[in-house]
Amino acid sequence: MQRIGVFICHCGTNIAGTVDVKAVAEALGHEAGVVFSTEYQYMCSESGQQLMRKAIREHKLTGVVVCSCSPRMHEATFRKAASLEGINPYMVEIANIREHVSWIHKDMKEATEKAIILGRAAIAKVHLNQPLQAGESPVTKRALVIGGGIAGIQTALDIAEAGFEVDIVEKSPTIGGKMAQLDKTFPTLDCAACILTPKMVDAGQNEKIKIFAYSEVEAVKGYVGNFNVSIRRKARYVDETKCTGCGLCTEKCPQKKVPNEFNMGMNNRHAIYIPFAQAVPKVATIDADYCMMLKTGKCGICSKVCGAGAIDYKQQDEVIERQYGAIVAATGFNPIDAKAYNEYGYATCPDVVTSLELERLMNAAGPTNGTLLRPSDNEHPHTVVFVQCVGSRCTETDERGKPYCSKICCMYTAKHAMLIREKYPDTDVYVFYIDVRTPGKNFDEFYRRAVEQYGVHYIKGMVGKVTQNGKQLRVQASDLLAGEQLHIDADLVVLATAIEPDKTARSIATMLTASMDTNDFFTEAHPKLRPVESPTAGIFLSGVCQGPKDIPETVSQASACAAKVIGVLAKDKLTCNPCVAQSDEMLCNGCSSCEKVCPYGAISYSDKEFRGPNRTTLIRRVASVNPAVCQGCGACTVACPSGAMDLKGFSNKQIMAEVDAICQ
């Protein structure tokens, strides 16, 4: 029989405001096995913990129940405090009377009653708790970063800086990501390439960093400290080790009509190509969809001109397996497809462009070599209209758009408007907005500069329709402040399209068993306190894959993420979750039902000898669980008909005891 101590936390008035904590302490004090029951202002505070520790000592407690906030908040805190007094940490249970009681219910009587019942359930569970010992597993001292944008690069550099190996897997031929496509960055207006490419070079040259560009993660097995990842290295048809990046092949290639994705399809490239001059690795790639040699077997010019002999038309995809201790998702984002927005004429009017396309139109390395020319006739536009929130901040019923704010659009539009006005003062720039959101260092100043110094016309209101009107675009809009309808004849319309997680993120999340929200952004372990970790141990989040953010935020999150990764890799051994499945060999039938539902392959079978009746020996096939591999989901426990398979910490009897206490 346990000697249980019960501690009720006021959480200031968070709990005590709605729950009669004294009554709860009093009621739970009468429960069987409870030898001490009290309440306190803040249990999680140092003095609260001391109070608990003193009670453990004085009352020789064997189990502890804390009625407080969610176990997701402070379970670890209280477990640690209890273990300092020699109680096994798994003898501590939390009754969540804040999130599940005081914050939900207003009636004090009702809330108090519920708090008592939840306390009883926790007590009932503690009665059946067993001390659990965490096992240990070794750590592979290498990290994997999925995605080679600025987030991935920064994370990789920081991890490498700490002395650990890092692999970057990037699905396109070069690292660099979206930032490489940008022209200038807000609010400083420095050139994106100037600040990014040195980092790319650093990553490429760092001995600790291995870049698998033009590669994709295909399968992930294992668990924190011991991931085993299959990486598909897509065939480039160019030997990376031989190619010098001289670019001769790309000049000689006769197939010149391939839309250039780096320039958002606004100009063409060759079938063999290097995405941009500063690509890392600076290696050519043959686009198999367009290469005549690969398609028809006739051509082979690139091979002839390559002095290094790097061209290999017979190259095949290669799947390699690498081991990692931690994995970082840095899968980034894409602008949504604006084609769905018929009213803005994106699909039909060539002079309606997205913001990212505009970046390329203004970039010196872009299709127009940095001169702002409109796509339809390469004329200089005199009236430019920006439309904000295209696909952002939509209502739930809007299937085309996203419910969230894409966060970066207000600022980059201000940047675009300012740059246009600066370079082409004869151009009229209009920005249609719902709100202008400029929180951030020097952001509002930047925006005000656009309005006040550069004379950008900010109009609060939505654009209703954009139609082709001869050579011009007719923009119908409303001015909400003036309360009137506007018609603007524009030469160029720029849509600030929402950004969304990269399409590959979902399949990667599934492989990583990391959870995602409904918008396909990765879920963080805690929105405030653990923003760079996924709830899945050993999986970390870097950059926009977790939520919209700008470059400085991305970089700081990337570094934070690296710090967390380093925290894992710095350990020689990781303690495993002791709440794992366990098979009672005396009850096991060896039927393999459990094995079929185990997502980790943690269950194996062996023939074992047992004592039979009358001094006979029986050989039976029985299951056993590898505690380092088991993650403790409990799927097996329900598949097992005999009840041989049970889950430590969440045993059948414990859960039923909770059920009993709750339904009492």
Next chain:
Amino acid sequence: MQEMMEKRALELLADGTVNRVLGWSVGEFPYDMTPAVFRSAEDLKDRFVYNDFCGANLSKYLIKESKGEGKILVFLKPCDTYSFNQLIAEHRIKRENVYVIGIECYGKADVEKLKAMGLSGITGIQMKNGEYVVETVYGNKTVKASDATAERCLSCKSKKHVVFDELIGEDGDVVEDCNRFDMVEKLEAMTPDERFAFWRGELSRCIRCNACRNVCPACSCEQCVFDNPNSGVAQKAAVNSFEENMFHIIRAFHVAGRCTDCGECSRVCPQHIPLHLLNRKFIKDMNEFYGEYQAGADPDARPPLGTYTKGDREPNEGGNK
């Protein structure tokens, strides 16, 4: 049939292929045959019997018997072979220690049906030409054999032997239109109140003798959760309606995807509760929701509860009326 089986058993015993034979031994009456292990030719000649009343599914005995010394010969009817195969799939039977002779079956007889016709004091049953001449102390009566066919055999799902080392008689086919879900459908078509009344009536008769469980080839646990004092759900008697429900629902759930629909549970129930209707409901649901699956048909097949698809139906969708 009996002669052929006995002859073959004697041969296999004589040539050392097997050292035991699992079959049926004679009873007190013409209809009460007991499963038995025969260890000698004399014993076989003395007690071995096979007739229309040998309905017991012998496969479950092989869990224990296949772990004994030497090989055992077993006679399995088509439906029994499914149970056997399922036990193979669950690693419960050592296949190499069993010699399976599949025996043809056109349905077994149920003496309860004869008794329900008012026949009592039965002293002999002569079987010929599809008829039973039932001799009783109250006089003789001729009954069409088909009128005495066991209920479960009237909706036989398969006359095919899914596993055997040799066959005596013909191998049949899976019966496509066996109508075995007719009663389930009838129940599904009822209102919830009617269904509740039906099942309450049936299950309230349960005396928790555990015959259904102990005879069931799928209920082969080392120790049943309901017998395990540490499981927290151990029960002994059918104390009240909840426990009757609990036992039968959980039992059906535990055998879901493993039950081959052999019908032994309903055959042995001393209270005549149609327990197979619970198992058949699960079978029918799984077939409808997750594609046709016959437990025991293929020991390598993935059972419906051991797999999933991303587009599976949602639990709240409902199925019955």
Next chain:
Amino acid sequence: MPVTEYKPKIVAFCCNWCSYAGADGAGSARLSYPAEVKVIRVPCSCRVNPMFILRAFQRGADGVIIAGCHPGDCHYTSGNYFTRRRMTLLFSMLDYLGIERERTRVEWISAAEGAKFSKTMNEFCATVAALGENKRLEDLRCKK
């Protein structure tokens, strides 16, 4: 005897990673739902044994709801897929036995869906309240 308003007892099994966090989210956002709902934390919805559900009914629950991650989002990859199959079959069986199917429910509630948690619990409580006391799976011994 004073007449008390009938309040159904609801047991909610919530997976640790999504739905329990969702319930916490409902709390943080002060999105109320009836106090009759009591949450039991399980690592994954697939930990919920049909025996727990029946046990709850035996002990006096009027409704049992299981909440887990959205299919595809399971922290353990596949747990909720198994939950979905198991509960589909179990609920269908309960219905087959004439036990009100509305007393049992499975919902997929992510960590971000505090609002959905609250809404679901409000709806479920209302549904169960409309059904009244659980009579068909009751154990008279457990009634006071």
Next chain:
Amino acid sequence: MEETLIPYAGIVTKITGQTPDVKTFRVEAPEGGKLFEHKPGQCAMLSVPGVSEAMISITSSPTNKEYMEFSVKKCGCLSGWLHGMDEGQMITVRGPYGRPFPVDDELAGKNLVFVAGGIGLAPLRSVINYVRDNRDKYGRVDIIYGSRSKDDLVYYDEIVSEWMNTPDFHVHLTIDREQEGWDGHVGFVPNYIEEVGLNPINTCALMCGPPIMIKFSLPNLLKVGFDKTQIYTTMELRMKCGIGKCGRCNIGNKYVCKDGPVFRFDQLDELPGEY
């Protein structure tokens, strides 16, 4: 209407740790005094409702008028619970059950040899203290008691301070293996029987201990001249009702709870070997 299945509630007024896994529980009626009278060797069904019931021998002597005592080894469900509880806790007790040692009949006037191993001393202690309180009715008393180690000897303090100081009481203690701080005899009980020099004439032997000890002690008692009609032991089987009705604890036609637990070895010989 009387009903033997309905227990009394008693208060555990004192808990004494005998060995690392044996505790002795003193039970008194809520109003003080004993719950019921008993004879040496009889048992009672102890229970904590909701936990389980278990048949435990009453280790205190009937001559103790204030309370009853039960010594319980921690092994199962109920014993685990009892070991974890505090003084002042109520438990339920029903009994007394079974036939006692024939202290006033066959044993009266005899020399007595007690052979015990481990917790097996508990039922014999009732007799031993009964004999001490009726010292003139019995002759010489030899107590051969052994355990795994010194720490596993139950009632050690009582043995040393009381029993060893009782006239014509000869206590022979032994432990299985050498141990620091033990200068007494080392060896197994069955072998010790041969060594202590027992006189079987006009003597009865009362034996209780683990089955393996009984198994090897019996031939040795016979070897030193005892007859099976002089040797008594107590049996333990699974019991539920305690009154020979629930059908569990029979050996042949005898119910251990009603016809036992005390059996003479010649009686046991009549029974089938199913225990």
Next chain:
Amino acid sequence: MKKLSLAKLYDFFAAIAAKEALYLPVNNEVGKAEYKRWSEGVELSHQLNTLRSAKDFFFPQTENLMEFKMEGKKIDIIDTREACDDFVIFGVRACDAASFDILDRVYLVDPVDSYYKNRREHGTVITHACGKPAETCFCGTFGIDAADPKGDITVWDVEDGYVFRANTEKGEKLMAATADLFEDTDDKAVKAEQDKVREILAKMPLADLTTEGVGAGLTKEVFDRPEWASLSESCLGCGTCTFVCPTCQCYDIRDFDTGHGIQRFRCWDSCMYSDFTKMSAGQPRPTQLERFRQRFMHKLVYFPDNNDGVFGCVGCGRCLSRCPISMNIVKVMKTLAKGGNK
């Protein structure tokens, strides 16, 4: 002896039911007879016997013994026994009637089981002589006369009605209370009916079953018979035989936590169950052989040993028709009788 005309049977039922609960065999939803409480419109089953025996009336499958309220360290014991109302069972056959004597030998010997005694005292048993015995009947083996059953009142079917005979004070009281329904009669019709039935019984396949090889004083001989191994080999270890048996009386005592107290109840148990004698320390009957042997040793040797030679079986034949694998006491007795080396 008194006669009740065919037409007045239900008047008789009504007269009894007006005062106390009347139970009689009724065909249930699957056409099998079981005891049910009579009320207007309920029809008496004409089947030979009920699926379950009549022992439930005195020894129900489950019954609450007492309750405990636990609070802190305190335990309150609540005696939940209630005064039992008078009741009548009609239609008990000779075998089941004899089983009550066997149960009495267990439950009414010191210390008396008050739960059982209470019901026994308040129950009046009206037996119904068998008219059409079945092949599974062997009550004669144990000296029971199916044509002359015991009980407080015995009833025979005769051509144009029923003949009643009160055997006990209780029976007479009951008949006196309904005297106006009866007319006087002699025993001629009954004798004829008895002769007819006895003649049929003599022709039954089990008519010559004897207790040779079993009985009091044979413990050692029978216990060590090698045939137990093959007899028990196919036993499934279910409790069907024990639960349909009118004389099986083993029980278990269990506690149930209701959430607001502990209910201690008694329920039928079966010596055939593997956990029947299991202890944490060991298992005296480790295999089905020992458990199977126990059941039949108890009925055929131990019980006669302790009860002046009376066997613990009444030959009702229920286990013969209900055993899933058709192993039964008759097969056991015949095997033991064969080649028994006494």
